[in-house]
Amino acid sequence: MLGCAWTAMPTRAGWLVLGSLLVASSIGACGFATAPGRADLPATLSLRDVSGGVVAFQSGLPVPTFDPQPRFRQNLDGAWKFEPQALDSDLSLDDRDRTLKPITRELGMRAGLTFNDASWSSLAVPGTFDPPPVRSVTGGYYRRVFLAVAGWAGSYATLKFGAVRYVADVWLNGTYLGYHEGGDTPFALDATKALLPGTLNTLLVRVDNPAWGTRNDIVPWGLADWWNYGGIVGDVWLEATPALSAVRADVVPHLDGADVSVVVEHRGSVAANAAIDVALFPAQVTASNLADPDPLSLIPRDATPLLERHIDIGNLGEDAVVRIEAPFAIRGRDLWSPSTPSLYVLGVAVDDGGTPVDHLYTSFGLRQVKVDSHAPRVLLNGDPIAFNGVALHEEREQPAHAGRPAGGQLDAAAEIEAMLKRVLRVHADFARIDHHPPNQLFPVLADRLGVALWEEIPLYHYTPETFSIAMDRGLAQQMLVEMDLRDFNRPSVLFHGFANESTGGAERKAALDTLNALDRRIDGTRLTGQAAYGTDPADPTSAGLDVAGYTFYYGVLYGGRLSAPDIQTALMRAHNAYPDKPLMILEFGHWADDPADETRQLRVFNVTYSQLSAQFDVHPRGFIAAATWWSLDDYWTQRPGIEVETFGLFRPDGSLRPAGAAAARAYAITGPPAPVVGGQSSGIAVAIQPSERHGRLLGYIAAGVALPALFLLAVIVVLSWRPRSAC
Incomplete structure (x- = not known):
């Protein structure tokens, strides 16, 4: 009865139910026929074992941090040129070993510096090519000509995208850098060889955003209940790194400290004598830095590190990637919760032969969330919590x-x-x-x-x-x-x-x-x-x-x-x-x-x-x-x-x-009390060896078992002891 008889269901509830039924039935009978799954575009991300652990790689690079860093950065947001095109999604979603040549032929001269894009419209990046209520545009070409300053010479250049919806293919000065599928998460491409320092450069991005409900091999695939904003929807920037650099720093929080893991990469042809200096800083959120994404902005000007440690890595050859552990314990710490959103900042300085060559910073909080092993409840920092929530679309x-x-x-x-x-x-x-x-x-x-x-x-x-x-x-x-x-x-x-x-x-x-x-x-x-x-x-x-x-x-x-x-x-x-x-x-x-x-x-x-x-x-x-x-x-x-x-x-x-x-x-x-924002975090921190946390845990377990056992043994001895009777 529901089928395609939309006019028989004028109510809001009817439309909502109909939408769900359309998705569940592949929407074929109502003119939204979905193509069978046939995409053969490989994923670009993989996990690899390196010295010190597992590291995620994407498009040939270890996955970096996308937080702002104190490195030379060229912002590419702003006005781009855009040409809408009805792109061939079968090409977009097929293996580039087969489709790069036809996609390049389709591209024509658009990636060239002398190409005339005067007839193209101007479009803001980040932004979208299909704002509501119009949804006729599903793809096209973005083009940006920019001057790369001479300071890029001698650095490695990484081109970073906050998000592109849905399939992105990227060329810099006519050189194909790579592709990415998925419209909500960031990706990075190596632009070192293609970038021309000191002159004009042309960046071109082919974006294909297949209409929902037309294919079943994209994510999401059906008629979703929000607007499908296509285009370069996140920030775009070039970031410079030296041959030896910190790729990312991951913090696994505990209630008494954290496990810190730093990924270090060496891309130079000459071996590096590598070391890192890890520092823990207090953080303070104020009205002036609340919306500043730079983690350095959270460190008070008069703050001193709560912890500093030096770790020698040793010689790293060409194309070496290592993961270094730097855990710490802390007492008198401030935990993160909705009521007390306390933060810290971790800083990593990378040294080559004793000379600092790179810095990386990230903010984090200490907290623990788990399910109570004795009851069906969520524990945040050891205490039961029930959340009053709202859902939202950005x-x-x-x-x-x-x-x-x-x-x-x-x-x-x-x-x-x-x-x-x-x-x-x-x-x-x-x-x-x-x-x-x-x-x-x-x-x-x-x-x-x-x-x-x-x-x-x-x-x-x-x-x-x-x-x-x-x-x-x-x-x-x-x-x-x-x-x-x-x-x-x-x-x-x-x-x-x-x-x-x-x-x-x-x-x-x-x-x-x-x-x-x-x-x-x-x-x-x-x-x-x-x-x-x-x-x-x-x-x-x-x-x-x-x-x-x-x-x-x-x-x-x-x-x-x-x-x-x-x-x-x-x-x-x-x-x-x-x-x-x-x-x-x-x-x-x-x-x-x-x-x-x-x-x-x-x-x-x-x-x-x-x-x-x-x-x-x-x-x-x-x-x-x-x-x-x-x-x-x-x-x-x-x-x-x-x-x-x-x-x-x-x-x-x-x-x-x-x-x-x-x-x-x-x-x-x-609910809990309103958040208290503005206090400076504190604590007394000490570096521990990667194996020391587990050693301490085993000691606690041993003590927890041994002390009750000794007490029980003493009770048994007392109860079993009887004074000898006089004969």
Whole structure:
């Protein structure tokens, strides 16, 4: 009955159900036929064993940090030239060993310095070539001519992209640098040989963003419920490094210190006598540095290091990559939490023969998130916590037009700060950021403002077939590793999500378990989960994950009329299916197209939240770790029949809807104190050897076993001793 008879379903609920059915049925009968999975474009990321551990490589380079560094950097954001083109996606998604020649022929002379691009339009980078409501453009060519200063001579040049949606092929001065698939995560390409210092250079990027619902071999693949912003949607810059450099520094936090791992690369032809100096600094967030992504800005001017250590690496030959461990212990430390978002800064200086040649800095926080081994609850720094949350899309709200959001993906720090402050305005301490990795400034600013985050990869409405395609291609795995590595040092990221509202039993569980194992290998400090359909509370596919996550629309999209007993029954079914796991409600909500809908939206919040909060895991016998309203703001969608989703607690003009005011009151009552921002972190730190932490742990375990055993032995001796009787 639903099929293609759209006119028979004029209600908002009908359109939402129809959208889900279209995705689940591959949308073929309604003119959105999806092509069978045939992409053969290899993943560009791999994990390699090097001296000291495992390192991720991509396009021939060890995956670097994408945080700002005190290195020479040439910013390539701003006005680019753009030519829209209907590109051949079969070429875009096939192996470059076969398709680079035809793609180059298609390119023509566009990558040349003398090519006349006067007829091309001007487009902002970062930005999009298909702002709503128009979605006719799915690809094209970006072109930028820039002067590379003479200072590049003698340095290695890395071209970094914050994100390009969806497939990017890159040429510099006519030299092909490489490609990347996936529209939300950063990538880097070696531009050293192609860059021409002291003269004009031409950078050309071919971007293909296949329309959702036309193929089943891209990620995401179907009609997703947000706007598909195509183009160069992240920052672009060139970064100079010396022959011997620090690639990245990863911090695995503990409550009493951290395991620090530094990746060092040597690219010179002459062997280097390498060493690193590692320093730990206090950090302080102020109004002046809150939105500054540079971690150096967080170090107070009069601050002295809490720890300094020197580590000799020894001789490194050409193309050597090593991983160096530099763990530390700390007492009197300040832990990160939404209420107390304390941070530290790690600095790494690289020496060649005693001469400093490179510096790298990163901010991080000390925290521990885990599931209680004795109860279905989340522990943050050892204490039970239940999150009051909102979900959001990283989309520009203002200036609103005719009651609709402005549209466009957020890319400016001030805009992202404003969105996170709206999260705090309703007293939420948790945000599910989009159905895909967000702009990397989101977790940076969430660290500083005190907002816990759920990040996820865009396996959205996946089916057994599309799970198999994405996993066989290695694309889901690559997206997860890219997200993990980019935000490795962001303490606000407490959860990693692997799928949203997907179907399939064995195929889905196999994919989730594979991604979970990979996440553990790369990171291991975050809790893992999915957002499963609430229609099946007993869904068994979360068994191998840390938490059982659900979207939850009882009384809205299913389950009959809104009813507290029905909500409670569904929650208990989920709890009975996972008695040892915390439940995370990752969506509940209602649209607000008109004043009557706003009244219904308010009732949905009040009835549903009252049932969720009563089972928060901070209560005895509680089992719910998060209640997440969908959504913070209204947003543009590509669902058929709907232009703008009006689920927001805020209207596009910035005013609170009644449900938003109710959420602010309720969250203020049940949530933690408001974040305290502005204090300087402190502590007394000491360097430890990589094996020393485990040695101390074994000592604690031995003491924990030996002391009770000795006590028990003494009790047995006393009880068994009897005085001799006189004969």
